[in-house]
Amino acid sequence: MEARCFFRAIPPKAGLPGREKPDLLSIFRLPGLSGYLGYDSIHLMEYISTRGSAPAIPSKKAIIKGIAEDNGLYVPSTFPSFGSAPFEGPQNKTYAERAVVILTPFLPDFTDAELNNACRAAYGKNFESPQTAPIKILGDGTAVLELWHGPTQAFKDMALQLMPRLLSFALKGEKERYEVVILVATSGDTGKAALEGFAGAEGVRIFVFYPHGGVSEIQRLQMVTQRGKNVGACAVKGNFDDAQTGVKQIFSDSAFNRKLSSHGFQLSSANSINWGRLAPQVAYYFTGYDDLVAAGRVRQGQPILICVPTGNFGNILAAYYAIRCGLPVSRLICASNRNRVLTEFIRTGVYDRRREFFKTESPSMDILISSNLERLLFELSGRKADAVVRWMKELGVQGWYKIDPRGLDELQELFYGGFADQKETLAAIRGAFEQQGYLMDTHTAVGYSVLHKYRQETGDQTPALLASTASPFKFNQAVLEALGRDTSGKDEFALLDELSTICGQPVPAKLAELKSLPERHNAVCARDEMDRALCQFLRIT
Numbered sequence: 001m002e003a004r005c006f007f008r009a010i011p012p013k014a015g016l017p018g019r020e021k022p023d024l025l026s027i028f029r030l031p032g033l034s035g036y037l038g039y040d041s042i043h044l045m046e047y048i049s050t051r052g053s054a055p056a057i058p059s060k061k062a063i064i065k066g067i068a069e070d071n072g073l074y075v076p077s078t079f080p081s082f083g084s085a086p087f088e089g090p091q092n093k094t095y096a097e098r099a100v101v102i103l104t105p106f107l108p109d110f111t112d113a114e115l116n117n118a119c120r121a122a123y124g125k126n127f128e129s130p131q132t133a134p135i136k137i138l139g140d141g142t143a144v145l146e147l148w149h150g151p152t153q154a155f156k157d158m159a160l161q162l163m164p165r166l167l168s169f170a171l172k173g174e175k176e177r178y179e180v181v182i183l184v185a186t187s188g189d190t191g192k193a194a195l196e197g198f199a200g201a202e203g204v205r206i207f208v209f210y211p212h213g214g215v216s217e218i219q220r221l222q223m224v225t226q227r228g229k230n231v232g233a234c235a236v237k238g239n240f241d242d243a244q245t246g247v248k249q250i251f252s253d254s255a256f257n258r259k260l261s262s263h264g265f266q267l268s269s270a271n272s273i274n275w276g277r278l279a280p281q282v283a284y285y286f287t288g289y290d291d292l293v294a295a296g297r298v299r300q301g302q303p304i305l306i307c308v309p310t311g312n313f314g315n316i317l318a319a320y321y322a323i324r325c326g327l328p329v330s331r332l333i334c335a336s337n338r339n340r341v342l343t344e345f346i347r348t349g350v351y352d353r354r355r356e357f358f359k360t361e362s363p364s365m366d367i368l369i370s371s372n373l374e375r376l377l378f379e380l381s382g383r384k385a386d387a388v389v390r391w392m393k394e395l396g397v398q399g400w401y402k403i404d405p406r407g408l409d410e411l412q413e414l415f416y417g418g419f420a421d422q423k424e425t426l427a428a429i430r431g432a433f434e435q436q437g438y439l440m441d442t443h444t445a446v447g448y449s450v451l452h453k454y455r456q457e458t459g460d461q462t463p464a465l466l467a468s469t470a471s472p473f474k475f476n477q478a479v480l481e482a483l484g485r486d487t488s489g490k491d492e493f494a495l496l497d498e499l500s501t502i503c504g505q506p507v508p509a510k511l512a513e514l515k516s517l518p519e520r521h522n523a524v525c526a527r528d529e530m531d532r533a534l535c536q537f538l539r540i541t
């Protein structure tokens, strides 16, 4: 099959400001010049709501607010155009330096110093790989983009190491002085990544609720051993839904919020719809491509496939935005587990959440409502907010919606949707290890399996970049079972050691050290005591 190049195929539509001021925006990529020109005199990228009735705001405000007052999600008013080679100059740029290049036009109200400072701190020694997000080239035309060398061994670190630093800078510009309290309900991974990201952030405190007895022992240890003066965690007697419902109630309790505000606190969330979590993810698709070119695997400008194991649609949306900015990609492959609501959406144009929910071996992708899809719908509709409002209302009221045939054509021109069940996922782990000598986690394996299905179905042999979202050590039990090992009766640390022996790589230091760290956060509360637990953490009565 001939590779098509989607980024060329997008006609420059009226009302689509993506190519409005490419020359102007490219000025801002010249080092040092953006600060010199002064932002006020020039119209820069702002953030608009997907639901159309909230005012456009600068990126700092969008990161502080998280969600727009019309309940829409903030999207960039324009897309900068980078072409396929945004990183000029010497080939030895660090990940942090390359991230600054990509982030600058998206975050124009941050100064060069703020962006440089934030990226250097986010993508430095706290990543176990000096390349931050290295690619590993397999023998079958696939390169794996490893996004999990951060402190929590999952890809959420790529965003959550940077976003708190951006938020701190954004808060400094606010007239009113208050301390932001980030509240998180977690089923395991996000809580730790948020704690680790916000630990030590200026002007911010973070408190995480997790289900008592409802997370893995590694995940519990990761949270309760978290260091930092501004962090706290509390187990809730209940399941994840109880914790999440409790957090939502705290957010909507206006009397409680007034009380917090009288003590100088303002609640906020760090969930994956915040622009501050999405923007950092655009960068690694460009660095991954850059690394493929440097390794001689693709020619500069040659289109590739990108495959992303998907849950809330954040990671793959960032790839879509990279394509809109000029990254040469012929096909974007959206891989789901048994919760295949996105596969069906891409194949039929119908999004239907009325279905059974499955717990799988790739728990971070067990999602039936992919919040960030709303941002793609906005683009597919030609940026028509009223269509987005209608679909989101239908999703809430009747549980499903259907996009129009034109939008579906455009969706299918770029996206391929597929899914892998548990058997296929475990077979992919074993196959990649035996045939390619590469050990991957269960989430990445869903992507690998779907990528192979795509190649078989279409015959398309274009080189592929597969986003790898977690370290195999983090999901050690399922990975060992995929390799045919008996895991019964062994504790987490025995499993880590066994995996290390098999793959010949050391146990990630941050996981190994959990065995010896003191437990700092031992609070447990009932479902209706979560506000009290929060007050105790903030030391208010």
Ligand SMILES: *Cc1c(COP(=O)(O)O)cnc(C)c1O
Pocket: 154, 155, 156, 189, 272, 309, 310, 311, 312, 313, 314, 315, 316, 364, 365, 443, 469, 470
């Ligand atoms: C969060 C997560 C995903 C899903 O990413 P989305 O941006 O929600 O699509 C996939 N794999 C792992 C390991 C994750 O933690």
